[in-house]
Amino acid sequence: MSKESVTRVSADQISVRRRPSASIAVVGNPNSGKSTLFNRLTGMRQKTGNYPGVTVEKHVGVTHVGETSLELVDLPGMFALSAHSLEERIAADVVLGRIPDMDRPDGILAVVDSTHLYQGLYLVQQLMELDLPVMVALTMTDAAVSSGIHIDSDALALRLGGIKVCPVIATTGEGIDELKVALRGLIESDKPVVPEFWEELSTVSEELARELPATVPRFEIERALIDHDSALAQEVAGYLGDDGEERLKACRERLFGSDPPLANEARRRYTWVRGVMNDVQHAAPVIATWTSRFGQFLNRPIPGTIGLFVVMAIVFQAVFAWATPLMDTIDGATATLGTVVADNLPDGALASFITDGAIAGVGSVIVFLPQILILFLFIIVLEDSGYLARAAYLMDRTMRSVGLSGQSIIPMISSFACAVPGIMATRVIPSRRDRIATILAAPFMTCSARLPVYALLIAAFVPARSVGFMNLQGIVLFGLYMLGIVAGLATALMLRKTALHGPKPTFALMLPEFRRPNLRTVMMQLLGRAMIFLKRAGTVIFAVAVVVWALAYYPRSEEVHIASVASQERAAATLSGESLDAALVRIDNETAAAQLEQSWLGRAGKFVVPVFEPLGWDWKISAAVIASFPAREVVVAVLGTVYAVGDEADEATLTERLNSARHPDGTPVYSLPMVIGLLIFYACCLQCAATIAVIRRETNGWRWPIFAWTYMTTLGYLGALIAYQFGVS
Amino acid sequence: MTLASLQRGRKYVINGIDATDPDVQRLMVLGLVEGTEVELASTAIGGDPLEFRMFGNAISLRREQARHFAVSPAEKGE
Numbered sequence: 001m002s003k004e005s006v007t008r009v010s011a012d013q014i015s016v017r018r019r020p021s022a023s024i025a026v027v028g029n030p031n032s033g034k035s036t037l038f039n040r041l042t043g044m045r046q047k048t049g050n051y052p053g054v055t056v057e058k059h060v061g062v063t064h065v066g067e068t069s070l071e072l073v074d075l076p077g078m079f080a081l082s083a084h085s086l087e088e089r090i091a092a093d094v095v096l097g098r099i100p101d102m103d104r105p106d107g108i109l110a111v112v113d114s115t116h117l118y119q120g121l122y123l124v125q126q127l128m129e130l131d132l133p134v135m136v137a138l139t140m141t142d143a144a145v146s147s148g149i150h151i152d153s154d155a156l157a158l159r160l161g162g163i164k165v166c167p168v169i170a171t172t173g174e175g176i177d178e179l180k181v182a183l184r185g186l187i188e189s190d191k192p193v194v195p196e197f198w199e200e201l202s203t204v205s206e207e208l209a210r211e212l213p214a215t216v217p218r219f220e221i222e223r224a225l226i227d228h229d230s231a232l233a234q235e236v237a238g239y240l241g242d243d244g245e246e247r248l249k250a251c252r253e254r255l256f257g258s259d260p261p262l263a264n265e266a267r268r269r270y271t272w273v274r275g276v277m278n279d280v281q282h283a284a285p286v287i288a289t290w291t292s293r294f295g296q297f298l299n300r301p302i303p304g305t306i307g308l309f310v311v312m313a314i315v316f317q318a319v320f321a322w323a324t325p326l327m328d329t330i331d332g333a334t335a336t337l338g339t340v341v342a343d344n345l346p347d348g349a350l351a352s353f354i355t356d357g358a359i360a361g362v363g364s365v366i367v368f369l370p371q372i373l374i375l376f377l378f379i380i381v382l383e384d385s386g387y388l389a390r391a392a393y394l395m396d397r398t399m400r401s402v403g404l405s406g407q408s409i410i411p412m413i414s415s416f417a418c419a420v421p422g423i424m425a426t427r428v429i430p431s432r433r434d435r436i437a438t439i440l441a442a443p444f445m446t447c448s449a450r451l452p453v454y455a456l457l458i459a460a461f462v463p464a465r466s467v468g469f470m471n472l473q474g475i476v477l478f479g480l481y482m483l484g485i486v487a488g489l490a491t492a493l494m495l496r497k498t499a500l501h502g503p504k505p506t507f508a509l510m511l512p513e514f515r516r517p518n519l520r521t522v523m524m525q526l527l528g529r530a531m532i533f534l535k536r537a538g539t540v541i542f543a544v545a546v547v548v549w550a551l552a553y554y555p556r557s558e559e560v561h562i563a564s565v566a567s568q569e570r571a572a573a574t575l576s577g578e579s580l581d582a583a584l585v586r587i588d589n590e591t592a593a594a595q596l597e598q599s600w601l602g603r604a605g606k607f608v609v610p611v612f613e614p615l616g617w618d619w620k621i622s623a624a625v626i627a628s629f630p631a632r633e634v635v636v637a638v639l640g641t642v643y644a645v646g647d648e649a650d651e652a653t654l655t656e657r658l659n660s661a662r663h664p665d666g667t668p669v670y671s672l673p674m675v676i677g678l679l680i681f682y683a684c685c686l687q688c689a690a691t692i693a694v695i696r697r698e699t700n701g702w703r704w705p706i707f708a709w710t711y712m713t714t715l716g717y718l719g720a721l722i723a724y725q726f727g728v729s
Numbered sequence: 730m731t732l733a734s735l736q737r738g739r740k741y742v743i744n745g746i747d748a749t750d751p752d753v754q755r756l757m758v759l760g761l762v763e764g765t766e767v768e769l770a771s772t773a774i775g776g777d778p779l780e781f782r783m784f785g786n787a788i789s790l791r792r793e794q795a796r797h798f799a800v801s802p803a804e805k806g807e
Contacts, residue, residue, distance in 0.1 A: 079758060079759055080758045082758060084755055084758075115785055116784075116785060116786050117784070117785075118760055118783065118784035118785065118786055119759065119760055119786060122758075122760070147785075149785075259748065260748050260749065260754055262751075262754040262755075262757065262758060263746070263748035263753075263754050263757050265758075266754070266757035266758050266760075266762050267757070267762045267763060270760060270762045270764070270765065271762075271764065274764065274765075277784070300771060301771070301772055301773055301774040301775075301776075302774065304771075304773070304774075305773075305774050393773060393778060393780060393789045394773050394774070396773060396777075396778045396789075396791070397773060397774065397775050397777055397778070406778070406789075506752045506791065506794060507778055507789070507790060507791050507794075508752070508755060508756055508759065508788065508789070508790045508794065509788070509789045509790075510759065510786065510787065510788055510789075511780060511787035511788065511789050512787075513787070
């Protein structure tokens with residue numbers, strides 16, 4: 001927009017049209033309060049996408065400072081520019097301007113946790129050498145004060161060559177306005193002169209710069225000298241000519257002697273950091289608070305490990321106990337809705353479509369929203385409070401026995417909610433072998449989509465008897481969770497012994513302090529999860545329910561209809577009163593069953609049933625299982641639709657309908673061995689297109705997803721086969 | 730004396746590192762360098778891995794990695 005064209009528009013239009021004038025990268029250590037600050041600055045004006053070629057999420061938001069709007073990019077947490085994991089590499093590549101199709105940011109907002117200046121300042125020094133304007137946000141100043149740390153932010157700014165240092169409390173919003181103004185200043189004012197941190201490095205890189213094209217900036221040469229095995233180092237060596245590698249090597253020897261460059265860099269920068277900390281930070285003796293003493297107690301080996309099991313037990317108890325009232329409400333509401341629609345519409349295809357297809361199908365999945373949200377709530381809180389990292393530390397020894405490290409625990413616990421974020425969480429695992437073994441173990445963890453299947457079958461077929469102080473249903477569910485864990489770990493062990501054989505993984509992990517999770521951050525994540533679930537219910541599951549309904553409803557057989565009308569007339573002629581009513585209901589049910597059996601779904605089910613007959617499944621279950629390969633929770637929707645169309649439709653809920661399902665010879669379809677087999681099948685099988693897709697992206701190929709699918713499906717089939725055959729005989 | 734043999738409740742200073750192993754270099758990037766004051770905070774069940782504190786940061790590593798770091802008791806240690 002040129003300055004001459006003055007057109008008057010209303011204020012709300014401006015904010016829509018105004019394009020961000022500059023882009024600022026938000027960079028910081030993991031757990032530095034970076035994302036909380038980002039959410040505070042951008043509010044709901046966020047977009048989430050992916051970086052090209054990888055599944056690392058890219059969070060972009062806009063913040064307004066007066067007339068200026070700035071684009072903020074929230075980068076994955078990083079400790080240093082020398083990337084150790086995939087997430088760190090992405091973050092480093094963004095600030096170095098090495099991401100294809102993405103402009104280098106115009107400035108950097110370095111987020112430093114005031115209680116963790118030590119590692120924070122290390123990164124700040126590296127960032128300041130990148131020839132971009134940098135400013136610092138000092139987060140968690142409230143926590144610093146309560147733990148007796150005082151930071152002189154003016155003195156810090158001075159030590160950093162006069163760049164802006166803004167203390168903020170992201171959780172309350174204190175200091176945010178000043179930070180925003182400073183952000184605008186960062187872009188608009190001239191770049192401050194950066195103090196010379198490392199003279200020898202500058203001299204050597206300047207010498208090299210004279211021989212290189214002007215397009216290679218100084219900071220790239222410096223990083224190439226330090227990160228000797230990076231892609232950047234190879235590029236710079238290429239520019240230097242055939243002897244580029246040797247030239248760089250000679251320069252490194254001059255700079256670092258026989259010391260590894262990284263070690264030299266760490267020694268040098270941390271010496272500076274310690275000096276700065278001496279100047280700007282004053283620590284008063286810390287008074288032992290109740291929480292810190294509790295933290296100390298949980299740090300001891302045995303209380304810590306017992307604590308971990310107690311926490312996990314509470315989570316799974318809550319998922320079942322707390323969700324029940326809400327689930328009953330939703331269940332009642334869908335049943336009522338179905339009845340109301342059925343009563344107000346004429347009998348026929350439309351009524352059947354709405355009640356049996358849409359309401360019964362989608363409703364049977366929506367019911368599980370409370371359970372899934374409670375589960376996600378716990379996982380998010382555990383992660384946000386820093387507890388998951390502690391779990392990784394406590395479980396490292398156990399994980400070592402299956403050839404993994406404690407770092408694999410975090411993806412696995414996340415997978416109890418959903419394997420997709422779980423698999424993405426493996427990106428912090430540095431070794432590729434460990435990472436793939438963890439990726440293949442993760443889908444075995446009982447995810448929230450398995451929960452509806454388990455909950456339905458357990459509620460319907462496992463008696464709610466007390467065994468000691470526990471409930472039999474609870475024990476079965478616990479057993480299924482254990483089955484998932486054991487199968488996952490056994491798979492990892494098997495892979496580490498064969499295809500992924502390699503050196504023992506190392507383990508180094510920063511343990512964040514325990515802290516109260518931020519309500520806003522937790523709620524935003526939870527809301528995001530609820531939206532994903534509802535979107536799935538509204539699109540994929542709705543579509544499957546509709547298709548399954550159509551397959552189960554059509555074609556309508558004229559013969560069956562005529563036979564039904566004939567028997568109704570016969571009954572009316574010979575019977576009267578109650579016995580007539582009973583006969584008419586029986587004829588209706590028989591008609592529905594006959595129509596279903598000759599429907600497309602019935603024919604398809606009968607075609608595949610020989611494969612599943614050894615597992616004790618009839619054609620309805622076989623069809624439902626096949627339909628649920630793209631998303632396992634679909635089986636509940638399909639069963640909901642199939643049994644609403646069929647002769648069990650009289651019963652009010654799906655549970656009751658399943659219970660009254662009979663084989664032609666009158667025996668119950670859902671016998672205990674068959675149900676146990678079905679549960680084992682669902683515990684093992686990889687029925688999730690989203691997981692397959694994420695495995696393909698994270699492992700860069702089809703080899704591992706195909707292996708995982710085949711392996712898990714075979715395991716599920718064999719498990720169900722053994723359970724049924726063993727139980728029957 | 731190495732990082733693998735600290736007593737709880739006492740402070741130590743790192744005074745020598747064998748930095749040839751890339752995993753050790755990573756630990757140095759995380760802050761375990763000569764001159765860093767460290768304390769043993771806890772051990773997991775079975776005595777491994779170990780949790781150390783340095784300047785308010787908690788870091789956890791295994792015994793075998795901790796052996797690469799030589800330490801001496803801090804002068805002002807209580």
